[in-house]
Amino acid sequence: MKRPLITLLLLCVCLICDGQDLQYAKTIIKDLCSAEYKGRGYVGNGVNKAADYLEERFHQLRLRKFGNTYSQTYSFPVNTHPYNIKCEADKTTLAAGYDFLVDAGSPDITGHFDLLHFDPNDSLDNMLLYKKIAKGFGVDDALVLHHLSHKDKSVLDSCKAYQHMPALFITTEEKKLTHTISRTLNEYPSLTFIDSAIATKDSIEIDVKHEWMDSFTCKNLMGYIKGRLTDTMIVFTAHYDHLGMQGTSALFPGASDNASGVSMVLYLADYYSRHRPDYSIAFLLFSGEEAGLMGSKYFTEHPAFDVKKIRFLINIDIMGNAEKGIVAVNGEENRTQFDLLKALNDTLKLLPDVRIRGKAKNSDHYYFAAAGVPSIFIYSDGGVGFYHDVFDVANSINLTNYEQVAQLLISFVKKL
Ligand SMILES: [Zn+2]
Numbered sequence: 001m002k003r004p005l006i007t008l009l010l011l012c013v014c015l016i017c018d019g020q021d022l023q024y025a026k027t028i029i030k031d032l033c034s035a036e037y038k039g040r041g042y043v044g045n046g047v048n049k050a051a052d053y054l055e056e057r058f059h060q061l062r063l064r065k066f067g068n069t070y071s072q073t074y075s076f077p078v079n080t081h082p083y084n085i086k087c088e089a090d091k092t093t094l095a096a097g098y099d100f101l102v103d104a105g106s107p108d109i110t111g112h113f114d115l116l117h118f119d120p121n122d123s124l125d126n127m128l129l130y131k132k133i134a135k136g137f138g139v140d141d142a143l144v145l146h147h148l149s150h151k152d153k154s155v156l157d158s159c160k161a162y163q164h165m166p167a168l169f170i171t172t173e174e175k176k177l178t179h180t181i182s183r184t185l186n187e188y189p190s191l192t193f194i195d196s197a198i199a200t201k202d203s204i205e206i207d208v209k210h211e212w213m214d215s216f217t218c219k220n221l222m223g224y225i226k227g228r229l230t231d232t233m234i235v236f237t238a239h240y241d242h243l244g245m246q247g248t249s250a251l252f253p254g255a256s257d258n259a260s261g262v263s264m265v266l267y268l269a270d271y272y273s274r275h276r277p278d279y280s281i282a283f284l285l286f287s288g289e290e291a292g293l294m295g296s297k298y299f300t301e302h303p304a305f306d307v308k309k310i311r312f313l314i315n316i317d318i319m320g321n322a323e324k325g326i327v328a329v330n331g332e333e334n335r336t337q338f339d340l341l342k343a344l345n346d347t348l349k350l351l352p353d354v355r356i357r358g359k360a361k362n363s364d365h366y367y368f369a370a371a372g373v374p375s376i377f378i379y380s381d382g383g384v385g386f387y388h389d390v391f392d393v394a395n396s397i398n399l400t401n402y403e404q405v406a407q408l409l410i411s412f413v414k415k416l
Pocket of ligand 1: 239257258289317318
């Protein structure tokens with residue numbers, strides 16, 4: 001009679017634990033997205049404040065250290081716009097993050113400018129635009145290019161060729177402003193607007209100040225749980241940095257990208273701290289990802305342990321809503337492991353789908369894969385799709401199938 005009772009008790013304990021697990025993940029996401037960590041970027045040292053918070057979580061989980069520290073530091077240059085940004089179009093105040101974004105690499109721009117509107121996709125407008133470029137701009141001219149991606153540099157190149165640069169470049173997007181990080185300082189000031197915020201306007205009053213940092217120091221965080229049988233390692237990674245702030249009010253919380261992935265790594269660390277694994281399991285949290293995979297690149301060049309001991313690495317970047325399942329980047333390159341992951345999902349019936357993708361330099365798995373470490377990058381498929389914008393807030397992700405993903409990864413690690 002004792003056995004069923006013990007089984008029942010264990011089941012209850014497990015259920016309670018699982019409930020706490022999801023709450024644990026939610027708390028991590030909410031905390032990382034709070035104003036205190038300033039979008040985990042460079043303005044106000046947000047990313048390093050987040051590092052202190054995460055180191056404290058490592059302590060709480062009693063993760064082991066590689067050597068005597070949970071962290072390694074490194075530096076890179078970065079451009080920021082930390083001061084109050086003023087922007088008025090025909091006396092209507094416009095908001096950074098919502099109506100426009102100063103391009104990440106932009107230098108200062110202050111003054112009153114006349115808006116010269118062109119749509120390079122319209123053939124007549126395009127002809128007039130190039131005539132104007134050949135003729136040259138006035139000192140107060142701001143060139144507004146409608147529906148042009150800021151990645152399209154052909155107009156800029158043409159201005160450079162004539163040495164006729166407008167005082168200010170403005171490009172417009174239809175509805176969504178996507179921010180980024182720049183490790184270089186552009187020669188010319190530029191902004192990107194939501195089209196409707198500026199399409200009918202004649203002039204703009206603007207004040208933007210940049211702050212260039214030659215050498216911003218940030219941290220990678222590393223901890224592990226020792227395996228029962230072997231020191232061969234399974235590694236879980238996620239980046240904890242995001243885009244930070246622009247001006248004093250535009251905050252990029254990065255809930256989906258990648259507070260959600262960090263929470264999953266800590267969720268797994270919490271699980272393994274209570275269920276000792278056969279393999280040793282390392283948990284690596286990188287900074288500098290949004291600046292161009294800087295943290296993981298540095299780690300692979302200065303590893304805290306022998307990366308040859310890594311049996312498999314799973315990078316998690318965006319895990320907010322797995323309504324449709326997960327996607328495994330670099331799955332094509334690790335077909336055996338991908339097939340195992342997919343077969344387990346089919347057997348356990350956890351997620352609607354586990355999709356495969358090929359090689360891509362789109363997250364922190366990349367430099368590990370390049371160094372010969374078998375690695376995949378998984379992200380969740382589903383949700384509203386806020387990405388690199390001010391709307392990627394903690395409330396916009398609902399962690400659909402979150403525990404199913406964790407369960408799948410735990411089963412996968414057991415079979416590796
Ligand atoms: Zn990311």
